[in-house]
Amino acid sequence: MAVTMNDVARAAGVSLKTVSNVINNYEFIRPATKQRVLEAIDELGYETNLTARSLRSGKTSMLGLVLADLSIPYYAELASDIMKAAWARGYRVLVEQSGNEPEHEKAALQGQFRSLTDGLLFIPLALDAEQIISAAGKKPLVLLGEFVQDPRLDMVLIQNQEAAAAVTTHLLAGGRRRIAVLGAHDGDETGSNGLRLRGYRAALAAAGVEYDPALVVPCDWRRDAGADATARLLDSGVEFDAVFGLNDVLALGALHELLVRGRKVPEEIAVAGFDDIDESRFASPSLTTVAPGRTEIAERAVELLIQRIESKDAALTVQQPKAAFEMRVRQSAP
Amino acid sequence: MAVTMNDVARAAGVSLKTVSNVINNYEFIRPATKQRVLEAIDELGYETNLTARSLRSGKTSMLGLVLADLSIPYYAELASDIMKAAWARGYRVLVEQSGNEPEHEKAALQGQFRSLTDGLLFIPLALDAEQIISAAGKKPLVLLGEFVQDPRLDMVLIQNQEAAAAVTTHLLAGGRRRIAVLGAHDGDETGSNGLRLRGYRAALAAAGVEYDPALVVPCDWRRDAGADATARLLDSGVEFDAVFGLNDVLALGALHELLVRGRKVPEEIAVAGFDDIDESRFASPSLTTVAPGRTEIAERAVELLIQRIESKDAALTVQQPKAAFEMRVRQSAP
DNA sequence: ACGTTGGTATACATCGTTGCAGATGGAGCG
DNA sequence: CGCTCCATCTGCAACGATGTATACCAACGT
Numbered sequence: 001m002a003v004t005m006n007d008v009a010r011a012a013g014v015s016l017k018t019v020s021n022v023i024n025n026y027e028f029i030r031p032a033t034k035q036r037v038l039e040a041i042d043e044l045g046y047e048t049n050l051t052a053r054s055l056r057s058g059k060t061s062m063l064g065l066v067l068a069d070l071s072i073p074y075y076a077e078l079a080s081d082i083m084k085a086a087w088a089r090g091y092r093v094l095v096e097q098s099g100n101e102p103e104h105e106k107a108a109l110q111g112q113f114r115s116l117t118d119g120l121l122f123i124p125l126a127l128d129a130e131q132i133i134s135a136a137g138k139k140p141l142v143l144l145g146e147f148v149q150d151p152r153l154d155m156v157l158i159q160n161q162e163a164a165a166a167v168t169t170h171l172l173a174g175g176r177r178r179i180a181v182l183g184a185h186d187g188d189e190t191g192s193n194g195l196r197l198r199g200y201r202a203a204l205a206a207a208g209v210e211y212d213p214a215l216v217v218p219c220d221w222r223r224d225a226g227a228d229a230t231a232r233l234l235d236s237g238v239e240f241d242a243v244f245g246l247n248d249v250l251a252l253g254a255l256h257e258l259l260v261r262g263r264k265v266p267e268e269i270a271v272a273g274f275d276d277i278d279e280s281r282f283a284s285p286s287l288t289t290v291a292p293g294r295t296e297i298a299e300r301a302v303e304l305l306i307q308r309i310e311s312k313d314a315a316l317t318v319q320q321p322k323a324a325f326e327m328r329v330r331q332s333a334p
Numbered sequence: 335m336a337v338t339m340n341d342v343a344r345a346a347g348v349s350l351k352t353v354s355n356v357i358n359n360y361e362f363i364r365p366a367t368k369q370r371v372l373e374a375i376d377e378l379g380y381e382t383n384l385t386a387r388s389l390r391s392g393k394t395s396m397l398g399l400v401l402a403d404l405s406i407p408y409y410a411e412l413a414s415d416i417m418k419a420a421w422a423r424g425y426r427v428l429v430e431q432s433g434n435e436p437e438h439e440k441a442a443l444q445g446q447f448r449s450l451t452d453g454l455l456f457i458p459l460a461l462d463a464e465q466i467i468s469a470a471g472k473k474p475l476v477l478l479g480e481f482v483q484d485p486r487l488d489m490v491l492i493q494n495q496e497a498a499a500a501v502t503t504h505l506l507a508g509g510r511r512r513i514a515v516l517g518a519h520d521g522d523e524t525g526s527n528g529l530r531l532r533g534y535r536a537a538l539a540a541a542g543v544e545y546d547p548a549l550v551v552p553c554d555w556r557r558d559a560g561a562d563a564t565a566r567l568l569d570s571g572v573e574f575d576a577v578f579g580l581n582d583v584l585a586l587g588a589l590h591e592l593l594v595r596g597r598k599v600p601e602e603i604a605v606a607g608f609d610d611i612d613e614s615r616f617a618s619p620s621l622t623t624v625a626p627g628r629t630e631i632a633e634r635a636v637e638l639l640i641q642r643i644e645s646k647d648a649a650l651t652v653q654q655p656k657a658a659f660e661m662r663v664r665q666s667a668p
Numbered sequence: 669a670c671g672t673t674g675g676t677a678t679a680c681a682t683c684g685t686t687g688c689a690g691a692t693g694g695a696g697c698g
Numbered sequence: 699c700g701c702t703c704c705a706t707c708t709g710c711a712a713c714g715a716t717g718t719a720t721a722c723c724a725a726c727g728t
Contacts, residue, residue: 004684015708020686028705050449051394052684054385055713062428069414071612076410080403083431092395092447094428097417113426114385223616252616261619278405279613282557282586284593349678354716386714389683395707551683 012040065146081298140308164199183246226253248273270333285331293323346374415632474642498533510576517580560587582607604667619665627657
């Protein structure tokens with residue numbers, strides 16, 4: 001059916017292996033031979049069968065990427081950056097959606113699908129470090145997004161605490177004293193929510209503002225949950241003059257609910273988020289937020305994973321680079 | 335290195351082929367044998383090497399998906415739906431971003447990467463039907479998004495014209511008479527922009543409202559372009575009482591610009607879009623738009639492609655199912 | 669008792685490529 | 699002139715699975 005190396009070899013009057021050598025840029029080939037082979041390839045429309053190459057070489061040149069759902073803007077934007085970074089290094093990306101369910105995450109770590117990839121980029125949401133380590137196979141694994149932190153695992157870190165503190169400090173500098181937080185429980189310590197909450201508390205403490213657990217509203221990190229949480233907060237009668245959504249969609253949900261209820265943003269209530277998704281720039285009012293260094297995260301993670309894949313030396317020490325963050329001050333909290 | 339069928343066979347005291355038969359649920363295997371094999375598989379932690387299977391069987395169980403960029407919400411949401419639909423039928427999806435560039439689109443159609451997939455879902459933006467047909471290989475191909483229309487190609491159609499007419503009619507019913515259109519040239523005939531513009535004109539005509547080319551503002555289908563176009567429109571002094579963004583991000587960009595300039599939406603100017611991305615529901619004010627049937631599109635496209643892949647009968651007639659659309663009336667244009 | 673049937677298991681070739689170990693032959697050297 | 703030496707090319711085996719053909723054996727019918 002398809003054209004194989006054998007056909008090319010016959011057409012060019014050389015051995016199959018020579019065709020292979022030409023394709024793989026083997027050094028010692030007479031220019032004339034090389035040209036003959038290339039012409040034959042062109043003429044027959046030969047294309048390398050990547051499946052066969054993978055089988056023989058044991059490499060697929062594909063990276064797995066496990067995330068909750070592409071319909072979540074932050075993940076979509078991150079995935080886009082990851083794919084570009086991988087592509088630039090000659091790798092493709094096979095995305096798998098976990099739907100934020102432990103079973104799916106585990107399946108993605110162990111599943112057959114791993115045999116199609118040389119390594120895995122993983123944004124864990126439901127599994128903890130122990131589970132990840134026990135479920136993971138032998139293939140290289142790099143974590144993103146630091147819901148999980150563990151010294152045994154390679155990962156690219158976001159400066160959750162520092163960046164959340166920066167947002168809070170910015171709100172405080174704007175004169176806000178009652179800053180509601182959406183997306184965390186009062187007791188949270190670990191994970192992005194815990195770390196961001198800790199940053200918030202640290203910033204309050206540094207400014208000498210008292211921490212009030214009543215201002216901390218737990219909810220899922222979704223737009224509608226952010227809106228709901230804001231509604232509950234308004235209804236509860238708790239006073240506040242700012243809302244800090246632990247991610248942008250939460251903040252945008254809050255923004256929407258506040259405007260629906262006729263509250264003025266930012267005059268009455270300031271709103272800030274975390275992630276700097278594309279949409280935040282174009283919200284009305286545009287959203288003040290902090291950019292966690294998405295492109296840098298993508299590039300570092302891809303680089304680290306590929307380094308693991310291509311290095312023979314498995315004994316490399318664990319790496320956990322940190323991405324730089326940057327405040328984006330906009331209308332919702334000037 | 336990895337555990338192979340051979341290892342399992344040895345451990346279970348059967349032939350390699352019997353292991354293969356067990357894995358593929360071959361009918362005639364004694365339960366005792368089957369159990370022994372399954373135990374051996376479990377014990378050794380055997381996993382099928384999908385690469386080898388692909389080579390032998392000629393099927394990869396992967397679908398290619400070519401789109402402009404995952405960071406564009408509509409594509410991200412569509413990709414998410416497509417991946418779910420494919421996954422449910424035992425296929426994986428390999429995404430490739432074309433960046434809306436002809437060269438990349440062509441490369442994606444022909445590229446080596448095709449040898450990794452059994453068929454391709456393609457959202458063409460830069461290539462026309464002729465180019466697609468000449469660039470495409472022999473593998474099954476299904477088009478989405480109907481920038482391209484051609485009786486020779488399988489594709490899932492959006493009811494661009496009808497849906498755009500519905501939006502326009504809705505705006506007219508709200509008393510608007512000067513409806514600006516963002517994202518099309520006055521002369522456009524083909525592609526989504528042309529079709530949607532035609533729907534707009536048809537609705538105007540049906541309502542006896544005169545068409546004014548000055549209200550048609552060409553621009554890229556991006557948020558910032560929508561904002562810019564709106565700014566230009568406002569500056570030009572052309573009067574209008576509604577804006578129809580030919581997709582949601584255009585409308586959201588417009589919404590933002592209008593609010594920044596202090597125009598009241600919808601009192602002064604109504605805004606409507608096209609796509610019903612998640613974000614539109616949570617904009618402030620929430621965006622009136624039309625849902626083109628994204629999930630249905632994803633499912634139909636995947637179904638059609640898989641049908642092509644699995645049917646021996648290549649002589650099937652071209653199929654072009656249409657997805658149903660639905661108005662979503664919200665605050666920006668009640 | 670013997671050929672037939674059909675469930676069960678196996679051997680071998682094969683998918684298209686690359687790694688390895690030579691084979692070939694002309695240039696360079698003593 | 700004979701012998702390395704090295705650029706160039708080739709053949710074979712192998713990656714790990716599946717398709718085809720066939721072997722084996724118990725049960726069955728006549």
